[in-house]
Amino acid sequence: xxxxxxxxxxxxxxxxxxxxxxxxxxxxxxxxxxxxxxxxxxxxxxxxxxxxxxxxxxxxxxxxxxxxxxxxxxxxxxxxxxxxxxxxxxxxxxxxxxxxxxxxxxxxxxxxxxxxxxxxxxxxxxxxxxxxxxxxxxxxxxxxxxxxxxxxxxxxxxxxxxxxxxxxxxxxxxxxxxxxxxxxxxxxxxxxxxxxxxxxxxxxxxxxxxxxxxxxxxxxxxxxxxxxxxxxxxxxxxxxxxxxxxxxxxxxxxxxxxxxxxxx
Amino acid sequence: xxxxxxxxxxxxxxxxxxxxxxxxxxxxxxxxxxxxxxxxxxxxxxxxxxxxxxxxxxxxxxxxxxxxxxxxxxxxxxxxxxxxxxxxxxxxxxxxxxxxxxxxxxxxxxxxxxxxxxxxxxxxxxxxxxxxxxxxxxxxxxxxxxxxxxxxxxxxxxxxxxxxxxxxxxxxxxxxxxxxxxxxxxxxxxxxxxxxxxxxxxxxxxxxxxxxxxxxxxxxxxxxxxxxxxxxxxxxxxxxxxxxxxxxxxxxxxxxxxxxxxxx
Numbered sequence: 001x002x003x004x005x006x007x008x009x010x011x012x013x014x015x016x017x018x019x020x021x022x023x024x025x026x027x028x029x030x031x032x033x034x035x036x037x038x039x040x041x042x043x044x045x046x047x048x049x050x051x052x053x054x055x056x057x058x059x060x061x062x063x064x065x066x067x068x069x070x071x072x073x074x075x076x077x078x079x080x081x082x083x084x085x086x087x088x089x090x091x092x093x094x095x096x097x098x099x100x101x102x103x104x105x106x107x108x109x110x111x112x113x114x115x116x117x118x119x120x121x122x123x124x125x126x127x128x129x130x131x132x133x134x135x136x137x138x139x140x141x142x143x144x145x146x147x148x149x150x151x152x153x154x155x156x157x158x159x160x161x162x163x164x165x166x167x168x169x170x171x172x173x174x175x176x177x178x179x180x181x182x183x184x185x186x187x188x189x190x191x192x193x194x195x196x197x198x199x200x201x202x203x204x205x206x207x208x209x210x211x212x213x214x215x216x217x218x219x220x221x222x223x224x225x226x227x228x229x230x231x232x233x234x235x236x237x238x239x240x241x242x243x244x245x246x247x248x249x250x251x252x253x254x255x256x257x258x259x260x261x262x263x264x
Numbered sequence: 265x266x267x268x269x270x271x272x273x274x275x276x277x278x279x280x281x282x283x284x285x286x287x288x289x290x291x292x293x294x295x296x297x298x299x300x301x302x303x304x305x306x307x308x309x310x311x312x313x314x315x316x317x318x319x320x321x322x323x324x325x326x327x328x329x330x331x332x333x334x335x336x337x338x339x340x341x342x343x344x345x346x347x348x349x350x351x352x353x354x355x356x357x358x359x360x361x362x363x364x365x366x367x368x369x370x371x372x373x374x375x376x377x378x379x380x381x382x383x384x385x386x387x388x389x390x391x392x393x394x395x396x397x398x399x400x401x402x403x404x405x406x407x408x409x410x411x412x413x414x415x416x417x418x419x420x421x422x423x424x425x426x427x428x429x430x431x432x433x434x435x436x437x438x439x440x441x442x443x444x445x446x447x448x449x450x451x452x453x454x455x456x457x458x459x460x461x462x463x464x465x466x467x468x469x470x471x472x473x474x475x476x477x478x479x480x481x482x483x484x485x486x487x488x489x490x491x492x493x494x495x496x497x498x499x500x501x502x503x504x505x506x507x508x509x510x511x512x513x514x515x516x517x518x519x520x521x522x523x524x525x526x527x528x
Contacts, residue, residue: 002486009483020337024479024490025425056340056493073284076320081363099345161289162505215288219273222266226288229320230504233497234525240494241426241527261498261525263505 018101019058026058026244034058034247040121040152041065042113042143043131046159046232048079048093050129053236054243055097060104062097063125064090067112077159077229113139118146127246128154129239133224134186141178144169155242157235158190159227162208163262164234165194168242173254185220188213198260208264234261282365283322290322294512298322301511304385304416305329306377306407307395310423310496312343312357314393317500318507319361324368326361327389328354331376341423341493377403382410391510392418393503397488398450405442408433419506421499422454423491426472427526428498429458432506437518449484452477462524472528498525 015022015031022031038061039054041047051062070084070092084092090108097106111117113132122128128147132140147154148171156167156176169175191213199206216225238259245252253259279286279295286295302325303318305311315326334348334356348356354372361370375381377396386392392411396404411418412435420431420440433439455477463470480489502523509516517523 005483006486009486017336018339021340021490022492023487024476024483025492053493053497058340072281075282075364076285076322082366083363099347100339102346164501212288219269219288222270222273223287226285228286228289229317230501233317233501233504237428237494237497237501237525237527240497259527261501261527263501263523263525 022058030244030248031058034244035060037061037126037243037247038063038124039243040125040128041131042121042128043133044089044093045074045078045131045133046157046227046235047129047131048089048096049077049232050131050157050236050239051093051097052079052100053240055101055104057240057244059243060101062104063107063109063121064093065109065111065113065121066090067110077227077232079232113143115139115142118143119150122147122150122152125152127243128152130154130156138178140186141176144175148175153246155239157239158194159225159231159235160191160194160209161212161226161228161231162264163194163206163260164231164236164238165258165260166235166238166242167255167258168246168252170254174256176255185225187225188217188220191216194258194260197258198262204262205264206262209262230263234263237261286322290508294508295322298508298511299324301325301390301507302327302388303507304389304392305395306385306392307397308353308357309338309342309395309397310421310491310499311393311395312353312360313341313496314395314421314500314503315357315361316343316364317504319365319368321504321508323507324365326368327371327373327385328357329373329375329377329385330354331374341491341496343496377407379403379406382407383414386411386414386416389416391507392416394418394420402442404450405440408439412439417510419503421503423489423495423499424455424458424473425476425490425492425495426528427458427470427524428495428500428502429522429524430499430502430506431519431522432510432516434518438520440519449489451489452481452484455480458522458524461522462526468526469528470526473526494527498527501525 014028040063044066066089068089070080072085088110094106094108144154151171154169158165198204278292304327308330330353332353334344336349352374358370358372408418415435418433422429462468
């Protein structure tokens with residue numbers, strides 16, 4: 001064994017034991033930075049999967065907001081177990097996060113964000129994950145607007161089945177426009193935008209995504225968008241990198257630029 | 265509401281309730297096919313994250329093999345909780361999988377695969393995930409050889425920090441060569457191959473990966489490869505798509521072709 005090499009390595013991996021294997025990817029300073037940031041989760045559907053990844057890399061302060069209870073049909077892609085069905089989502093996520101890191105600070109609010117209550121939560125966080133349903137698109141987009149006013153960066157994660165994606169809105173970037181036509185789901189507009197950009201401009205093969213758009217256009221008036229665990233895991237990887245980067249002054253792509261990863 | 269549309273949708277989503285939201289991405293026939301496949305996990309480090317995604321999409325038959333116990337330093341990226349530290353990995357994964365789907369069939373073996381015991385397990389599965397450490401690269405590559413002889417496809421997942429990747433070996437494809445130089449970790453050879461292919465041929469920006477290769481080359485004699493939860497989630501998304509595709513006759517890329525997704 002090379003003793004001077006071991007000593008050198010000990011310096012760069014002076015991380016708490018549970019983060020030892022972050023070494024070389026995460027410096028001790030970066031590990032400290034992310035521990036101090038408070039992340040607001042507006043919605044813990046897809047947010048439930050993202051929260052676990054974000055905790056595992058080393059974030060320790062969370063504000064979780066969601067009025068929903070766990071349903072059996074969430075289990076195909078969200079971070080819940082069978083016994084959670086019928087209980088509050090934020091409480092179930094809190095329990096899971098604490099089981100991994102008992103020292104994490106998890107604040108929960110079982111309620112839905114409205115134009116009246118958003119401001120108070122936003123003022124107390126460093127970065128927000130906007131995973132509010134687009135059923136009321138105007139609420140989701142108003143959330144961004146209030147964050148921007150408060151200089152809080154926002155990450156919008158998307159579960160697109162076999163793909164995952166995200167937009168980042170910063171105080172300097174554009175806001176997402178309210179552009180879906182009347183009686184058309186906002187998600188359909190988003191999917192069209194992503195297909196256009198990544199198929200035509202980046203040359204990805206997205207036949208499966210075009211087929212999905214065609215099928216879902218037909219049924220979108222009667223069901224909310226289908227989603228897979230694959231999209232959850234891709235979105236959580238994308239968002240974890242974005243939160244780490246925003247917390248450490250590493251440049252990220254901001255709206256209208258985007259992140260998009262497809263498993264196919 | 266359009267009644268005929270609802271009826272039509274009811275047909276295509278005649279999936280068990282926990283898989284309802286797979287609709288349009290997964291047909292009832294495909295959902296049945298994956299439920300019947302037995303997946304062998306050779307190693308449940310990275311395999312622990314993959315197993316959960318694979319279960320959530322609808323696989324229900326698992327053989328888990330790993331002789332290791334959970335260590336605190338696994339928590340930054342593997343699917344374990346604080347209370348699991350010191351207990352058998354396969355038992356901890358079994359408990360987690362059953363908490364999500366109590367009807368799943370999870371067979372566990374707390375042992376390490378050796379040239380002597382591989383054959384019996386391989387004969388009983390439909391697809392194998394080879395997540396055996398490369399500490400003894402020859403064991404990992406022998407595993408592939410025996411799978412190929414038994415006509416069992418193998419998926420090799422890789423956690424590359426901010427990226428995830430996989431190779432697929434089928435009875436018709438090439439095997440991965442034993443090509444790492446003496447005293448050089450197999451992972452270094454792999455990383456060089458991926459950088460070469462995806463940076464030069466696909467035009468990705470992988471400055472972070474080149475920097476990691478440089479740093480890790482220095483320390484690779486004294487530590488096993490650092491890994492992040494980001495790589496775990498990317499690998500699990502990639503592998504879930506591959507297992508679904510292999511089970512449903514959808515074409516996959518086989519070695520020497522590869523899957524590679526980077527969050528940066």
